[in-house]
Amino acid sequence: MTQLSCDNLSIGYETGIVVKDLSFSIDSGDYLAIVGENGTGKSTLIKTILGLIKPIKGEIKMDESLKRNGIGYLPQQTIVQKDFPASVFEIVLSGFASINGFRPFYTKEEKEIAKANINKMGLSGYEKYPYKELSGGQMQRVLLSRALCSTTKILLLDEPVSGLDPIVTQEMYELINNLNKEGITIIMISHDVKEAVKYANKILHIGNKVFFGTKTEYLNSDFGKIFIDGGK
Amino acid sequence: MKELIETISYYFHFPFVWYALIVGVLIALTASILGVTLVLKRYSTIGDGLSHVAFGALSVAAIVGLTNEMLLAMPITILAAILLMKSGQNAKIKGDAQLAMISVGAIAIGYLLINIFPTSSNITADVCSTLFGSISILTLSSTEVIICVVLSVVVLLFFILFYNKIFSITFDENFSKATGINTSFYNYLLAIIIAIVIVLAMNLVGSLLISALIVFPALSAMRVFKSFKSVIISSAIISIFSSIFGILSSILFSTPVGPTIVVVDILIFIIFFIVGLFNTQQTKVKV
Ligand SMILES: Nc1ncnc2c1ncn2[C@@H]1O[C@H](COP(=O)(O)OP(=O)(O)OP(=O)(O)O)[C@@H](O)[C@H]1O
């Protein structure tokens, strides 16, 4: 089932177009890696998919079920809230904030799901811990737990491993891969093409030229090879 | 000591003291809860700017001869808050400079108008009391008390009903928007609430000191407490305490109400700052 697709999409800001002629489609259960050099427009694409900015031309077609609170999102960096007083549990629960309408409190069920997601991310026992006193990898896992509360269908991750050490990076990739195996569609931006290619089944390469296709197509294509070799 | 208690209980026979305390507590409560969000969203200067706008509006209201000056000051301040919020979301315009322009402009125009169209013989005293809070908290009419109670209830309801959304938006606006929260709706609501609280708080501490009421309790609470809920609750308690304590001491020692409350807030901040130092040292040792 196609979850998300676009045809000849142009994205950018008031200051100008960043990427044009983007076409791709994602089925449910896919693992899409978005790769490309710095500043080519990867984050811009994610923000457009999320509806944070409007496309310049074309539109993103989304399955109806996603439009109503079906999206989970892990932002690129979380510099803003360095000093924010909040417990792990408060932050993870806020993944439900959009769903619960005018209800001022979270339901028992929502609290249990939040706890389950915290455990799933290997953070059990940290519920009451202050967010700002966690390590970078733990913070990312808290935000991933929050994203899991807001969706069971599709996760958009903007460089989820940036700033993490190699071991924690591997753990993070494993966590994401497991989520994908459970049936959640993954759209992930990654700098590390090799790692991305290891887990993904579809690749979107943004740069001077745009490539979209399956992993094998990408590996056999000329500039997929160049990019991977160049990354050595 | 016994004398002091007797004096206080003597004062409690007068309704104006009760009025002052009710209004004082409500304003302290709303301002401190709002303060946590404003400090965390880095919006605390908006409070300052808007209080100057409210000052300008009050001057105009006085000249026009309105019996209830709030009737004019409230809508004008709300309008200014909405405009500021709107321009803040537009990255092209520098929010800071614009805020400075509006706030200084409003003060200048307000003061100029008061001087051109004097409404009383003692302008300096009038202006001084609007800027630094006045004894007017002790001369509140029952209508003013009722207005204050109603508006405070509105503000508190806003916070209780939308607590989860406010937390989510304050912590991570992009995530909230991406997952389907109508963030600009809540930002505008927040702007309106800021304006209401500021006009209310002018009664208590005057327009120059409002920021203290908004910022100090939140900052004190954040020194010691580390979850959002505990910060909100403790800053409310801190603020209510300093308001009651400040109002009573100002009556006992005939000091100006606004500055007295702010001084209590500062003292509490110093205490919490020191407690906070010990707290972090403890966690460092533990880990
Ligand atoms: N808010 C903005 N307004 C105008 N231009 C922007 C804005 N944000 C980013 N850009 C520009 O858009 C282009 C793409 O930025 P984007 O953040 O999407 O890159 P990216 O591929 O995510 O890079 P990175 O790998 O460094 O995260 C850049 O040239 C950047 O300067």
Ligand SMILES: [Mg+2]
């Ligand atoms: Mg990026």
